[in-house]
Amino acid sequence: MTTLNNAKSNSSVMSTLSGIFRSNIREYGMLIALIVVMLFFEVRTGGILFKPVNITNLVLQNSYIVTMALGMLLVIVSGWIDLSVGSVVAVVGAVAAVLMVNLDVNWVLACIICIIFGAAIGAFQGYWVAYLKIPAFIVTLGGMLIFRGLTLVLLQGESIGPFPVGFQKISSGFIPDFVGNIFYLPGLHLTTILLGLLLSILLIVLDVRSRKNQQKYGFEVTPFYFFVIKNIVITVVVMGFTLLMASYKGFPNVLILLFILITSYSFITSQMVIGRRIYAMGGNEKATRLSGVNTPRLLFYTFMNMGILAATAGLIVAARLNSATPNAGDGMELDVIAACFIGGASASGGIGTIIGAVVGAFLIGVMNNGMSIMGVGIDWQKIIKGIVLLIAVLFDIYNKNRNA
Amino acid sequence: MSDVILEMRNITKTFPGVKALDNVTFSVTQGEIHALVGENGAGKSTLMKVLSGVYPYGSYSGEIYFQGKECRFQDIHHSEELGLVIIHQELALIPYLSIAENMFLGNERAKNGVINWNEAISKTNELLNKVGLHESPNTLITNMGVGKQQLVEIAKALAKEVRLLILDEPTASLNDNDSEKLLELLLQFKANGISSILISHKLSEVNKVADSITILRDGATIETLDCHKDKITEDRIIRGMVGRDIKHRFPPRESRIGETIFEVRDWNVYHPLHEDRKVSTNVNINVRRGEVVGIAGLMGAGRTELAMSIFGRSYGTRITGAAYRQGKEVDISSIDKAISNGIAYATEDRKAYGLVLIQEIKNNITLANLEAVSNAGSVINEPREMAATMEYRDKLNIKCSTIRQLALNLSGGNQQKVVLSKWLFANPDILILDEPTRGIDVGAKYEIYTIINRLASEGKGIIVISSELPEILGVCDRIYVMRDGKIVGEMPASEASQEIVMTLIMTEQEVYNDNLK
Numbered sequence: 001m002t003t004l005n006n007a008k009s010n011s012s013v014m015s016t017l018s019g020i021f022r023s024n025i026r027e028y029g030m031l032i033a034l035i036v037v038m039l040f041f042e043v044r045t046g047g048i049l050f051k052p053v054n055i056t057n058l059v060l061q062n063s064y065i066v067t068m069a070l071g072m073l074l075v076i077v078s079g080w081i082d083l084s085v086g087s088v089v090a091v092v093g094a095v096a097a098v099l100m101v102n103l104d105v106n107w108v109l110a111c112i113i114c115i116i117f118g119a120a121i122g123a124f125q126g127y128w129v130a131y132l133k134i135p136a137f138i139v140t141l142g143g144m145l146i147f148r149g150l151t152l153v154l155l156q157g158e159s160i161g162p163f164p165v166g167f168q169k170i171s172s173g174f175i176p177d178f179v180g181n182i183f184y185l186p187g188l189h190l191t192t193i194l195l196g197l198l199l200s201i202l203l204i205v206l207d208v209r210s211r212k213n214q215q216k217y218g219f220e221v222t223p224f225y226f227f228v229i230k231n232i233v234i235t236v237v238v239m240g241f242t243l244l245m246a247s248y249k250g251f252p253n254v255l256i257l258l259f260i261l262i263t264s265y266s267f268i269t270s271q272m273v274i275g276r277r278i279y280a281m282g283g284n285e286k287a288t289r290l291s292g293v294n295t296p297r298l299l300f301y302t303f304m305n306m307g308i309l310a311a312t313a314g315l316i317v318a319a320r321l322n323s324a325t326p327n328a329g330d331g332m333e334l335d336v337i338a339a340c341f342i343g344g345a346s347a348s349g350g351i352g353t354i355i356g357a358v359v360g361a362f363l364i365g366v367m368n369n370g371m372s373i374m375g376v377g378i379d380w381q382k383i384i385k386g387i388v389l390l391i392a393v394l395f396d397i398y399n400k401n402r403n404a
Numbered sequence: 405m406s407d408v409i410l411e412m413r414n415i416t417k418t419f420p421g422v423k424a425l426d427n428v429t430f431s432v433t434q435g436e437i438h439a440l441v442g443e444n445g446a447g448k449s450t451l452m453k454v455l456s457g458v459y460p461y462g463s464y465s466g467e468i469y470f471q472g473k474e475c476r477f478q479d480i481h482h483s484e485e486l487g488l489v490i491i492h493q494e495l496a497l498i499p500y501l502s503i504a505e506n507m508f509l510g511n512e513r514a515k516n517g518v519i520n521w522n523e524a525i526s527k528t529n530e531l532l533n534k535v536g537l538h539e540s541p542n543t544l545i546t547n548m549g550v551g552k553q554q555l556v557e558i559a560k561a562l563a564k565e566v567r568l569l570i571l572d573e574p575t576a577s578l579n580d581n582d583s584e585k586l587l588e589l590l591l592q593f594k595a596n597g598i599s600s601i602l603i604s605h606k607l608s609e610v611n612k613v614a615d616s617i618t619i620l621r622d623g624a625t626i627e628t629l630d631c632h633k634d635k636i637t638e639d640r641i642i643r644g645m646v647g648r649d650i651k652h653r654f655p656p657r658e659s660r661i662g663e664t665i666f667e668v669r670d671w672n673v674y675h676p677l678h679e680d681r682k683v684s685t686n687v688n689i690n691v692r693r694g695e696v697v698g699i700a701g702l703m704g705a706g707r708t709e710l711a712m713s714i715f716g717r718s719y720g721t722r723i724t725g726a727a728y729r730q731g732k733e734v735d736i737s738s739i740d741k742a743i744s745n746g747i748a749y750a751t752e753d754r755k756a757y758g759l760v761l762i763q764e765i766k767n768n769i770t771l772a773n774l775e776a777v778s779n780a781g782s783v784i785n786e787p788r789e790m791a792a793t794m795e796y797r798d799k800l801n802i803k804c805s806t807i808r809q810l811a812l813n814l815s816g817g818n819q820q821k822v823v824l825s826k827w828l829f830a831n832p833d834i835l836i837l838d839e840p841t842r843g844i845d846v847g848a849k850y851e852i853y854t855i856i857n858r859l860a861s862e863g864k865g866i867i868v869i870s871s872e873l874p875e876i877l878g879v880c881d882r883i884y885v886m887r888d889g890k891i892v893g894e895m896p897a898s899e900a901s902q903e904i905v906m907t908l909i910m911t912e913q914e915v916y917n918d919n920l921k
Contacts, residue, residue: 217787273774273782280771283760290718290749290757291772291826292740350762 004395029395030343030359048373049366052248055241060171060320062365063254064089064313065332066358069339070265071309073357076340077269077282078135078302079349080129084143085310085336086119089329090151092118092314094273097160097324100167107167111158115311121147122307123300130299139311144333152326161323171320175256189250196242200235207231254316261309266354278302283350338385342392363388407434408469409599410455410488415466417454422467424450425464426623432599437590439602439610442620443566443645443845448603451620452570456490457483468919471567487567491557493576493843497545504528504541507560528531530597531559535589549704553747558589569600575609577841579703579871587613605845607638619644646847654878655850657857662693662882664731665865666747666834671725673713673889679721683709684889691834696856698880698897699885700905706889707869708752711836714740715749734876743772746833750823752842753870756818758823761812765804767794768811768822773830796825800855817848824855835859836867841875853879873902885909 033196042049064330068085075082092114098108128139139358146208162168179190207227214221221227245251269275280288281295289295313332345352364385371381410432416431417425425447432438453459455468457477468475470486477483482491497506501536506847509693513524528541547554561569566897571590575583583606590600590613595806604610610617616637619626626644629636642653667690675681676741677690683706699707712719716739727736729745736742744751751757770777770789777789800821804814820840827835837856841849856879860866860873870876874895876883883900885893885908893908 045864213787215792219775219787219790271777271783271786273784276767276784277769277776280760280763280767283762284756286757287760290715290739290751290772291745292830293771294738294740350760 010277030356030363033392034359034363034366037366037370041366041373044111044372045373050244054369054373055244056248056252058362058365058369059255059258060252061246061369062361063171063258064316064320065335065339065365066258067261067313068306068332068336069357069361070261070344070354071306072280072336073340073343073352073354074265074269074302074343075136075306076337076345076347077278077349078299079282079285080299080303081337082125082136082140082143082152082303082310083333083337084125084140084147084304084327085148085306085313086169086332087144087151088118088121088307088310089314089317089332090324090326091121091147091154092311093318093321093324093328094151094154094160096167096315096318097163098154100163101160107164111315114315115308118309118311118314119304119308120307122304122310125307126300126303129303130296136303144363150390151328155324155326158327159323159325161321163319163322165376167315168319168322169253170257171252171254171316173253175248175253187247189246189248192246192250193242195251196239198247199242200238203234203238204231261312262354262358269354274298274301275383279350281349324396335364336361338389342389344392344396346396360392408432409434409471411616412451412455413467413469415451415454415464415468417450417459417464424623425454428466428620428623430618430625430628432601435594435597435599436615437594437600437602437613439604439614439617439644440620441604441607441610441617441641442626443847444644446620446845447623448620449572450623452490452572452601452603452809455483456480456570463757468480484564487565488560488570489566490570491554491561491572491574493573497553497556499546500544501642502542502544503532503539503556506545506556507531507541507563511563527563528559531562532556534562535559536585549582551585554578554582554586555589558586566598569598570603571600572603573605574602575604575606581702583609592828601613605843607641610641611638617641621645642846645845649702652719653846653850653874655854655857656845657860659694659696659881661695662863664690665693665729666691667728668714669726669728671710671714672723673709673720674722676719676721682818682889683720684713687889687891689867689884689891691867693863693865694860695882696713696860696866696868696880698876698883699867699886700873700876700883701871701886701909705873705886705909707711707886708838709889710886711749711838711867711869714742715739715747715836721904743830743832746828747836748772748830748834749836750827750838750840752839754819754823758817759811762869764808764811765797765811765814765822766790766837767806769793769796769807769825769829772826776829776831780917793825796829800825800828801851815848817844817851820844820848820852821855824852828859832864834865834867836869838869839871840868841870849875869885873905876905877902 024069038049068089072085095117096110096114099105099113101106105113125136125139125143128134129136151259174189176192177189177191180188183190190357207230211221211227245255258304269278277288277293277298280291281293281298285295314329317328321328339361340352340357341347342363343352343356343358345357367385367388368381371384376384408431412430415425415428415430416423428447428451430440430451440451442448450459454464454645457480460478462477468477470488475483475486498509501509504521508524509530511528514518525541532539532541535555535558536553538561539552545556545577548556558569561623574586578586587609594601602610602614611631616631617629619629619641621644629641629644661692661915667688669688671684671687672682674685675683687710689697689699697711701707708840711717714736717737718739727734734745736745736747755761760771766789766908770793774784776785777792790807796802797804797807802814802818802825804818811819814822824840839857841852844852856866856868868876868880877900880897882896883894883905884891885905887909893905895904
């Protein structure tokens with residue numbers, strides 16, 4: 001009798017778990033793919049991948065792709081695409097170099113000017129797409145050529161550098177160790193550990209609060225044991241990552257920037273009116289317009305936002321290379337777009353998540369990094385990345401059809 | 405008894421979690437028009453998809469015999485080869501190709517891949533003659549009306565030497581004139597020995613042409629009625645479809661009509677592309693508190709155009725005229741201004757203009773009024789949003805597993821209720837409902853009418869645009885008749901009859917036809 005009951009409850013546990021998994025297969029599938037790929041390279045590179053210095057490198061190498069993926073995701077969710085971002089990276093770097101190196105402008109002021117310049121580029125392209133109704137594919141293909149050309153004009157075909165030290169720190173600096181100055185522990189960056197702890201606690205508090213809120217309104221929540229396991233897993237991952245970072249030089253500055261950007265855009269897309277409207281516009285522009293949303297203006301802002309983020313990425317790239325070069329950002333648009341699609345965005349618009357795009361970007365980053373360490377040539381790297389993109393999208397379509 | 409051309413035996417088809425067809429048996433005899441009726445979701449379309457091979461053999465259980473032979477269709481080409489052609493509700497013509505190009509698409513008159521256009525065009529002419537459509541084979545589909553497109557679809561079926569024609573709601577988007585023509589064509593085919601299966605919600609048509617009627621309900625065959633043996637009334641069919649008597653197709657209501665709540669005066673609208681074409685001319689209409697006003701007219705009479713031009717100029721150019729809400733002139737020059745002035749417009753085409761199909765029911769309901777569930781900083785309060793939308797789900801009886809279900813997976817009637825919920829959530833004073841019951845089943849229609857009555861009794865002014873005269877007469881207090889962008893008549897519903905309204909709608913049309921002859 002008792003065995004029978006046990007068997008029953010076991011099977012119900014399994015079915016809830018598989019139910020949770022199936023309804024979130026996209027998110028979990030992506031994460032699992034990322035973990036599998038990381039473990040694969042960890043083994044194949046003989047343990048180099050998870051070395052603190054390499055993990056830090058991974059973050060630095062992918063920061064600009066992630067930054068642009070945030071904006072690209074919104075553009076793709078709107079139902080369009082932006083091919084110009086690689087050229088925008090280059091032209092913003094060039095403007096930064098001209099301002100800081102040639103004209104000796106204060107680097108903070110120069111950054112602000114560059115961001116405004118990026119916003120203007122986005123607004124320019126957004127105007128063509130949203131108000132003149134020219135397909136974004138064409139507009140941004142034009143932009144891709146225009147801004148690459150403009151880069152060559154500004155740099156006159158040469159690299160300009162080096163940048164002021166303060167500016168370089170954006171990409172190459174690490175957060176200062178306030179705590180370590182008081183309690184010294186050799187080999188560990190204590191401020192980083194403290195930040196990691198605070199983040200873990202914050203994540204748990206937020207999750208508990210959202211669960212309580214849902215219960216208050218009488219909604220179904222996931223089973224308690226699942227909730228506990230989920231939070232333990234998240235905490236372990238966050239703290240593990242933190243410890244790796246802390247045993248090198250701590251959190252890089254750019255990671256803090258990324259963290260702020262990712263959480264803000266996650267929040268905007270999932271919790272704010274404007275995010276909801278972008279998804280609605282991508283799902284059915286006409287129905288959204290007839291619901292009183294000014295869709296051309298919304299699309300215009302989406303492109304302007306892309307310009308701002310592309311400019312931010314341009315600054316990160318310039319600071320990292322410590323010079324502005326004519327071919328900076330070349331082909332970057334493809335990695336950014338691929339990150340969004342690998343992360344589950346739909347080419348026809350209306351579907352996709354910020355977290356998905358970020359995971360997609362890191363998946364590409366880990367593959368780049370792992371394959372480079374293994375000594376795989378750039379030729380095969382491209383072939384393999386292309387195949388991964390196709391498989392990820394195939395996986396999506398397969399899931400969609402099975403659910404329908 | 406004449407020969408049986410098609411027999412489907414014990415067809416059972418399950419989707420994950422649902423039994424769409426449960427042991428359905430269905431047969432068609434040679435040269436008859438067999439109507440298939442049932443509420444939305446009763447399994448009519450699924451049955452036809454099994455029949456035509458859209459769901460291949462093996463994905464269902466049961467047997468299909470066509471012309472005496474057992475068929476195991478793997479795909480739709482397979483069934484078409486045997487002369488079994490299905491014409492879907494949504495037309496499958498390519499808009500920027502000509503009639504002739506569409507006619508032989510996938511079946512080109514070609515030798516070694518080179519198309520013989522002379523043969524294709526002469527053959528097209530022949531087929532167009534058969535269906536009574538006098539158009540050049542070079543006409544682009546996009547330049548023709550829906551009625552004519554429907555005829556092209558049928559001609560296309562004839563090109564495939566059809567034995568059994570299946571029509572899924574062929575008249576849903578046709579006006580009465582075109583519907584009539586189409587039904588006559590079916591009768592003509594019948595005389596030539598082609599059998600048809602007619603799926604339709606319009607029971608008057610079914611009654612007019614069908615030789616037998618099979619009623620499906622909840623995935624099972626309820627009964628097959630022989631139209632020649634007994635006189636079948638519409639009520640009789642409805643009883644079979646819903647499993648209960650609907651004594652009144654329209655819920656009773658007492659109207660308590662107050663002061664004028666909304667009015668447009670001297671409203672003129674021009675076509676957005678052909679700027680010299682007027683689509684509304686000097687229109688004056690008003691609606692009072694608690695009143696349901698109907699706008700009757702043919703398709704193309706300019707009703708939707710009028711409604712959309714009023715709703716924030718979402719249609720047309722060079723719009724002139726004034727709108728008054730409770731006697732005061734209001735600015736409704738953009739959609740958000742119209743909404744904030746208490747106007748809502750529920751579209752006739754809910755899939756294209758009403759819903760974001762790939763999103764949750766919840767998100768669709770709140771889309772037009774997200775401010776109501778968000779704080780001052782434009783952050784959405786999701787629990788509040790869930791609670792608010794659940795209230796509408798219960799109030800309007802939206803049948804769904806959860807309000808997080810995608811709008812895509814709802815039946816037509818429930819989708820319509822989501823559209824209505826969206827606009828009710830925006831809390832308007834004036835609701836314009838454009839064809840609120842198009843393509844939805846009898847039971848859901850009754851529910852929509854009940855909702856309309858309730859809204860009127862809450863003091864809202866409601867404008868109903870409908871091509872179904874019984875509906876206009878059944879739900880409205882007052883009726884406007886529109887023709888060619890003009891209001892050509894106005895009368896209280898109590899003084900109106902189908903004949904009176906129809907005469908007003910058709911007058912000029914008749915004159916026009918006489919001139920042609």
